[in-house]
Amino acid sequence: MPDGERHExxxxxxxxxxxxxxxxLRDVTASFATRRIAVxxxxxxxxxxxxxxxxxxxxxCHGTFSHxxxxxxxxxxxxxxxxxxxxxxxxxxxxxxxxxxxLDYVCWLRRVPGVHRRERVEAALTAVGxxxxxxxxxxxxxxxxxxxxxxxxALVNRPALLLMDEPTAGLDPQQRVSFRTLLAGLHExxxxxxxxxxxxxxxxxxxxxxxxxxxxxxSGRAEQFVHPDxxxxxxxxxRYLELVEQAP
Numbered sequence: 274m275p276d277g278e279r280h281e282x283x284x285x286x287x288x289x290x291x292x293x294x295x296x297x298l299r300d301v302t303a304s305f306a307t308r309r310i311a312v313x314x315x316x317x318x319x320x321x322x323x324x325x326x327x328x329x330x331x332x333x334c335h336g337t338f339s340h341x342x343x344x345x346x347x348x349x350x351x352x353x354x355x356x357x358x359x360x361x362x363x364x365x366x367x368x369x370x371x372x373x374x375x376l377d378y379v380c381w382l383r384r385v386p387g388v389h390r391r392e393r394v395e396a397a398l399t400a401v402g403x404x405x406x407x408x409x410x411x412x413x414x415x416x417x418x419x420x421x422x423x424x425x426x427a428l429v430n431r432p433a434l435l436l437m438d439e440p441t442a443g444l445d446p447q448q449r450v451s452f453r454t455l456l457a458g459l460h461e462x463x464x465x466x467x468x469x470x471x472x473x474x475x476x477x478x479x480x481x482x483x484x485x486x487x488x489x490x491x492s493g494r495a496e497q498f499v500h501p502d503x504x505x506x507x508x509x510x511x512r513y514l515e516l517v518e519q520a521p
Contacts, residue, residue, distance in 0.1 A: 281306055281341070282463045283434075288336035290322050296487050297322040298333070303482055303492035308460075311478035312467040313513060318484040320467035321362070324438045327465065328359045340434045340463065358432030358462075362439050364423040368412040372403055372422055375411060376429055383430045397425040401455060417448035424455065435459065437466040441473055453477055471513060472506035481509075483516055490516045 283305040290298040297319050312320050325331035327338060329345055337346045345353035367375060376397055380390040398404045401421040406414070414422065420440070427435055440456075441449045453476050456464060468474060474481060475495075482492040491498065499508040 281339075282308060283310060283338070283340055283465065285338045286336050288323070288326060288338060289334045290319075290326060290331060291334050292322075298326070299487040301336070301484075301487075301489045303489055305480045305482075305492070307479035307494070308463045309477055309479040310463070310465045310482065311474040311480070312465065312482045312484060313469070313471065313474045313509075314467075314484035315469055315517075317486070318469075319487040320469075320484055321438055322487075323484070324359075324436055324465075324467050328357065328436050329354060355430070356433040358427030358430060358435045360423045360427045360435065360437040360440055362442060364419055364426070366411040366419065369410065371408045371410055372398060372414070372425075373407040375422070376426055379426045380429050385430055393429045393431070397428045400428060400458075401425045402451075416443050417445070417451075420444055420448070420452065421455070424452075428459075432462060435462050435464045437464065439468055440466050441468070441470060449473070471510040475504055475506045475509045483513060485517050485520050488520070490520055 281304050285301050285303045288298050288301040289296065301323065312323060314320050322331065326333050329350065332346075337344055340353065340356070343349045343353050343356070367378075370378070373394055376394040377390055380393055385393055395404065398407050401424050403418060403421055403425060406418065411419070411422070420443070424440075441452055444452060453473070456477060466473070466477070478495055480492070480494050481498050483490045495504050499512050
């Protein structure tokens with residue numbers, strides 16, 4: 274597609290964030306045109322900080338961002354939050370609640386109209402493969418089921434933008450494959466996920482952003498990061514390590 278016709282899904286413009294004077298994000302600028310975006314980097318790279326900024330739970334010291342032209346820091350905060358779903362690193366569970374009760378509560382928090390709540394809850398449970406566990410108390414769920422429930426609670430408001438911080442952390446290999454299959458089925462949703470696992474980035478992302486010590490080292494399409502015929506975990510890891518070694 275010619276540059277003039279490029280349709281942006283996500284734009285980051287000179288984002289900066291400090292923790293008590295210590296920089297966590299340093300002038301991060303990038304634009305993306307697909308719906309599968311991986312933010313790749315080691316622990317301490319600034320990935321969670323960036324997810325916090327994009328979720329509007331953290332306000333940047335400088336810069337702005339937008340999703341499909343909607344900029345929350347420039348007067349579009351309420352509209353942006355209505356189209357947002359967030360999957361945290363760990364779901365804050367209410368042990369006495371069942372899966373269905375938790376999602377119904379999340380619907381209430383997100384102001385999903387009462388007439389639509391049951392439909393949204395059932396659809397979200399079905400999407401993550403937990404419909405047969407709808408009445409199960411959260412304390413009886415496995416770690417993999419809790420990760421899927423974390424996705425379900427982010428889907429009840431049918432988000433246009435889904436943010437996920439280390440979405441497969443703590444999952445075994447089979448659970449990670451199932452999780453990737455689930456995400457691949459969300460065709461109408463822009464998914465931005467932060468991860469230190471190159472296999473997740475290789476398997477899921479159309480575009481990559483590589484962070485290191487708060488700096489953006491590279492951003493662009495996966496087939497530009499490595500050879501189009503070699504988008505594998507090993508190839509992505511080699512290229513990623515090269516970038517880190519060359520970082521100033």
